[in-house]
Amino acid sequence: MTPVTKGFDASGHLRLAVQKKGRLADDTFDLLKRCGLTLSQSKNRLYARVQELPIDILLVRDDDIPALVASGASDLGIVGGNVFEEERAGGRLQDRVPMVQKLGFSRCRLCIALPKEKNYSGPRDLDGMRIATSYPALTDKWLADNGVEGAESVVMNGAHEIAPRLGVADAVCDIVSTGGTLDANGLAVAETILNSEALLIGGKLSEEKAKIAEALKLRIEGVQRSRDAKYVMMNAPRSAIEKISAVLPSADNPTILELAGRPDMVAVHTVCREEVVWEVLEELKRLGASAILVLDIDKMLA
Ligand code: PRP
Ligand code: ZN
Numbered sequence: 001m002t003p004v005t006k007g008f009d010a011s012g013h014l015r016l017a018v019q020k021k022g023r024l025a026d027d028t029f030d031l032l033k034r035c036g037l038t039l040s041q042s043k044n045r046l047y048a049r050v051q052e053l054p055i056d057i058l059l060v061r062d063d064d065i066p067a068l069v070a071s072g073a074s075d076l077g078i079v080g081g082n083v084f085e086e087e088r089a090g091g092r093l094q095d096r097v098p099m100v101q102k103l104g105f106s107r108c109r110l111c112i113a114l115p116k117e118k119n120y121s122g123p124r125d126l127d128g129m130r131i132a133t134s135y136p137a138l139t140d141k142w143l144a145d146n147g148v149e150g151a152e153s154v155v156m157n158g159a160h161e162i163a164p165r166l167g168v169a170d171a172v173c174d175i176v177s178t179g180g181t182l183d184a185n186g187l188a189v190a191e192t193i194l195n196s197e198a199l200l201i202g203g204k205l206s207e208e209k210a211k212i213a214e215a216l217k218l219r220i221e222g223v224q225r226s227r228d229a230k231y232v233m234m235n236a237p238r239s240a241i242e243k244i245s246a247v248l249p250s251a252d253n254p255t256i257l258e259l260a261g262r263p264d265m266v267a268v269h270t271v272c273r274e275e276v277v278w279e280v281l282e283e284l285k286r287l288g289a290s291a292i293l294v295l296d297i298d299k300m301l302a
Helices: 023-034 062-070 081-089 136-145 160-166 180-184 207-228 238-247 278-286
Strands: 014-019 039-041 047-050 055-060 076-080 099-102 108-115 130-133 152-155 171-176 187-196 198-202 230-237 255-258 265-272 290-296
Touching: 014 023, 014 062, 014 207, 023 076, 023 198, 023 207, 055 062, 062 076, 062 081, 062 198, 076 081, 081 136, 081 187, 081 198, 099 207, 108 136, 130 136, 130 160, 136 152, 136 187, 160 171, 160 180, 171 180, 171 187, 180 187, 198 207, 230 238, 238 265, 238 278, 278 290
Parallel strands: 014 055, 014 076, 130 152, 130 171
Antiparallel strands: 039 047, 047 055, 076 198, 099 198, 108 171, 108 187, 230 265, 230 290, 255 265
């Protein structure tokens, strides 16, 4: 990021709150970059300004993002579903902050985990337990919804995974991504209580800001479309075109090209809008296709 020279006094700019550092931040900055947006950072590193659109980025802690949007201090926010749902379950957002768009990255799960040696056969096994978590609202709601009696959440803001060993809790309810942290601490997942991904959240916008938000959303949608979409090319027997088209996942009508000197064969080109897995390639090969190429698409505007 290059330093910004002018002050952050542009009142008409859309404000977008994002995590300042962490896994979500890395993914968020990557998204903004893929949207073709360059950021110049302020000296105090609290703001960054987008050069291509009238957007100012607030660099904050992820836990603060829903409240910043709820209060109107920020127009939009990019936040983990875990944080957003915890704020909602805690009744701190009312209906002021709707989810605008699912972003499909920073996926993780919020899980209740127990020491590996404990047998787990269902929610009632959690009766009476103390559960260390920084998601007390979601944890308590899940316990109540599942008829667990006498259990309580113990709020900890870090190092949950050692709580059972320290004797301050019997279980934890924490974010699981690769599962490495639980494993290293002798814990195993008992229940997944939330599947989370990054979300774009927003409040009510003025007409002017809604236009800027729309431009941002369009770019995000373009990135999302091109993320799974692939350009697929192959040579195939002319007689197998129909079967081949049926195998390709959500593909456009293919372009069929003549192959010089091979009247029985054609080249097939198409865009697949879903992930093209190995099983699909194997099936294409069985249908007689050869020289199959699957290429990434950099940008796509439908
Ligand atoms: C989360 C969570 C675990 C870890 C799980 O912490 O609290 O510690 O990630 O990831 P894993 O399943 O890939 O091991 P995070 O790194 O977000 O930081 P925090 O504990 O400071 O919130
Ligand atoms: Zn952690």
